[in-house]
Amino acid sequence: MEKKTEDNILWAAEQEFLSKGFARTTTADIAKLAGTNHALLHYYYRSKENLFIKVFEKNIQTIIPLFCSLTDNNLPLKERIQNFIEVHFDYIVQNPRLPYFIINEILSNANCVQIFQKQFQSIINEINAKLEAELRQEYETGHINNITAGNLIYEIISLNICAFVAMPVATQLLNISQEEYLRFVQQRKAENVVTILGRLYKK
Amino acid sequence: MEKKTEDNILWAAEQEFLSKGFARTTTADIAKLAGTNHALLHYYYRSKENLFIKVFEKNIQTIIPLFCSLTDNNLPLKERIQNFIEVHFDYIVQNPRLPYFIINEILSNANCVQIFQKQFQSIINEINAKLEAELRQEYETGHINNITAGNLIYEIISLNICAFVAMPVATQLLNISQEEYLRFVQQRKAENVVTILGRLYKK
DNA sequence: ATATGATTTAACTAATCGGTTAAACAGATT
C-alpha cells in the first residue's frame, strides 16, 4: 500500500526525462518534483541510469501493441493500413513528447538502442515478414504498387511523427495559434492517410 | 595568418556541438579535438555558451539562402516549388545532422529560439507574405488547391527532414544497408516532390 | 639582443552532480 514515495519518484522521473531528456535531468530535480530527497531515488532505484531505463522501457512497451494491429486484425489490407496510420497518429497526439524523446535517447545512449532492439526486434521482424508477404502478393496480382514493408512502415511513422518533432520549431517561427495548431494536426492525419494510400494504390 | 588555433577551436566546436549537442559536449573535448588546451577556448571565445552561439548562428545562416529561392527566382510556381524541395532536400543530404541539431537546441535552449527568430523572422515573413499572395491568386483562378503558405512550407520541411531525424532509429531497428539507405533517400526526394505537388495541383 | 605584445600552458577554483553512508525515525511484532 505504502509505495507512495517510490511511485512518486518513478512518476517524477518520467516527467523530467520525457521533457528534458536523460542528460539534462538531475536526480535532485526528480526528487524535488517527487517531493522528497534525492537520496531516496538511489535508495529505491540504485542509480539514475537504472531509473531512466525503467522509464524508457515502460514507454517503449506502450508502443508495441499499436504495431500489432498492422497484421493482427482481420480488416482488408487497405482499411488495416488506414486504421494503423490513424491509431498511430492519435497515439502521438496523446503523447507528443514521446517521438522526440525516443529519437533523442537512442541517438545519445547505446543502452537505449539495445533496449529498443530487444523490445522491438522480434515483433517488428514478425510484422515485417507477414506484411512483406502480403504486399508482395498484392503487388503480383496487380492490386498495389511495389513497395517493401520496411519502407511502408518507415514512411507511415515518419509522416506521423515529423509534425510533432518539428512542431515546437515551427510554432516558434510562424506565429501559430492553438486553434490553427489543432486544425493543422487533424489535417495532417487525413493527409498522411491519403499520401500513404496514394503511394500504395494505383490511381 | 596565424589564427590557426582560434580557427581550430571553432571548427572542433562545430564538430562536437553538431554531433553531441550543447549539453553533452565539454570544453575539454573541443580543445582536445582542436589539438590544444581548454583554457584556450576561454581565452579566445570567453565561454562555452559564446562559442556555441557562434556555431549555431553560422549554421542557421547557411539555411537562409535556400528559402529565398522560394520567391526570388523567376521560375513558374510549380517549378519553383519543385526546385525548392529538391535544393532543400539535397542540402539536408549534405548536412544530415543539422535538422536534429537545430530542433534539439531550440527545444532545450531559450537563447537558440531567439537567435533562430532573429535570423529567420523577417525573411520568413517576407517569403510567407509573397507566397501567400501568389498561392491565393492561383487558388482563386482555379489553378491550385487551397493551402496557406505557412502550411506548404511546413509540409515541405517536415517531409524533407523527417527521414533524416528518424533515420538513425530506423536503421538501428530494420537492418538497412548503406546502398538501401542511399536508394531510400533518393526515392524519398522524388516522393516528396510528388506528394507536395499532388497536394497543390488538382489531379 | 631586447623589449613588447600575443599566444600557450599548467595549475587552480568554485560549482554541480551522482552516489554513499550513518544515523534518525516510524510502524508493526513480540
Place this chain on the structure above:
DNA sequence: AATCTGTTTAACCGATTAGTTAAATCATAT
C-alpha cells in the same frame, strides 16, 4: 516496553566541468 524492519534525512565524497589566473613561451619590431 523492547526490538526489528523498512523508510527518511542530512551530511558527506569523488568526479567532472566551466571558467580563471599567473607564469612561460613565442614572434616580431626596434
